[in-house]
Amino acid sequence: MITQKQNRCQISWQKAQQQSFSNPLKLLDFLEIPPSVYPDLLFKTPFAFKVPYSFAQRMQKRNIHDPLLRQVLPLMAENDLSPEYHLDPVGDQKSIKQPGLLHKYPGRVLLTTTSACAMHCRYCFRRYFPYHDANPLQHNWQTSLDYIAQSSDIHEIILSGGDPLSLSNTKLQHLLHNIHTLTHIQRLRIHTRNLIVLPERIDTGLIQLLSHYPKPIIIVLHINHANEINDQVVRALLPLRQQTHITLLNQSVLLKGVNDNLPALQQLSETLFNTGILPYYLHLLDKVQGAKHFAVNIEKAKYLLHALQNSLSGFLVPKLVTEITGEQSKTPV
Ligand code: SF4
Numbered sequence: 001m002i003t004q005k006q007n008r009c010q011i012s013w014q015k016a017q018q019q020s021f022s023n024p025l026k027l028l029d030f031l032e033i034p035p036s037v038y039p040d041l042l043f044k045t046p047f048a049f050k051v052p053y054s055f056a057q058r059m060q061k062r063n064i065h066d067p068l069l070r071q072v073l074p075l076m077a078e079n080d081l082s083p084e085y086h087l088d089p090v091g092d093q094k095s096i097k098q099p100g101l102l103h104k105y106p107g108r109v110l111l112t113t114t115s116a117c118a119m120h121c122r123y124c125f126r127r128y129f130p131y132h133d134a135n136p137l138q139h140n141w142q143t144s145l146d147y148i149a150q151s152s153d154i155h156e157i158i159l160s161g162g163d164p165l166s167l168s169n170t171k172l173q174h175l176l177h178n179i180h181t182l183t184h185i186q187r188l189r190i191h192t193r194n195l196i197v198l199p200e201r202i203d204t205g206l207i208q209l210l211s212h213y214p215k216p217i218i219i220v221l222h223i224n225h226a227n228e229i230n231d232q233v234v235r236a237l238l239p240l241r242q243q244t245h246i247t248l249l250n251q252s253v254l255l256k257g258v259n260d261n262l263p264a265l266q267q268l269s270e271t272l273f274n275t276g277i278l279p280y281y282l283h284l285l286d287k288v289q290g291a292k293h294f295a296v297n298i299e300k301a302k303y304l305l306h307a308l309q310n311s312l313s314g315f316l317v318p319k320l321v322t323e324i325t326g327e328q329s330k331t332p333v
Pocket residue numbers: 116117118119120121123124125126127161162163193194222
């Protein structure tokens with residue numbers, strides 16, 4: 001007999017996505033939390049509420065401080081227009097060379113392949129990104145690919161977004177094929193949160209596509225808390241680890257009320273490693289408008305890094321970094 005849990009694992013990722021929560025009240029109801037607990041809940045926001053069912057299942061029922069819930073719940077604090085917080089906090093728009101292509105750092109370019117994500121994280125630094133103008137639809141990818149073809153000093157392409165794994169396998173295959181024809185490109189990097197928040201996305205077609213790709217692929221996941229990795233995620237990631245030669249790294253954002261304490265960061269690093277993922281970056285929050293309530297001050301961030309260094313093996317300690325507009329790489333803190 002197929003249990004409801006097994007059945008949910010086997011449905012397509014598109015179907016799983018359709019079952020996402022799009023109303024915060026419905027999520028609170030699912031979590032058995034009375035909405036009166038959140039008098040500051042925000043209902044009208046241009047950055048829509050969106051949470052996959054399987055991610056909600058990893059939240060603890062009746063826990064109003066759940067670290068996963070905090071990442072997705074829109075609060076009135078988002079309307080705080082603090083002057084140090086900006087619509088384009090890391091200078092993305094200055095780096096746009098073609099619609100959908102950002103050339104910020106030497107040797108690599110980033111493609112914002114889609115505006116879509118399986119989940120909307122309230123602290124997202126691209127929540128105001130002008131995807132409408134800068135989104136390379138399939139016919140526009142050619143202008144980006146032409147730019148890369150003419151730049152022999154570019155060796156690495158980063159697929160980002162939104163989330164590049166919001167694209168269908170067919171569209172991804174088309175893009176990957178075109179990238180493969182660029183002989184000076186040595187490797188491909190995919191930045192994604194979809195594989196974690198919507199593990200159904202790791203389907204047979206994606207595994208086949210990635211396992212047959214001839215150039216090295218690095219997948220940089222985005223996981224902020226160990227509770228994001230449950231059995232379903234571990235099972236879904238297995239074929240990626242066993243059937244492909246992909247390197248799995250993780251980047252987290254240091255977020256107030258989510259992971260800004262030593263036990264949470266230790267557990268995150270240990271769980272990542274046990275799942276075959278190397279902790280890579282721990283980012284200070286990018287100062288995007290509406291995310292100030294997630295900020296952790298730099299002294300506390302340094303203290304936490306120091307405490308992590310004193311308690312974990314070196315390979316479990318992510319690099320603490322920040323992004324400064326105009327710099328040629330991430331800046332170590
Ligand atoms: S998945 Fe990444 S790009 Fe999408 S909303 Fe979350 S942080 Fe932003």
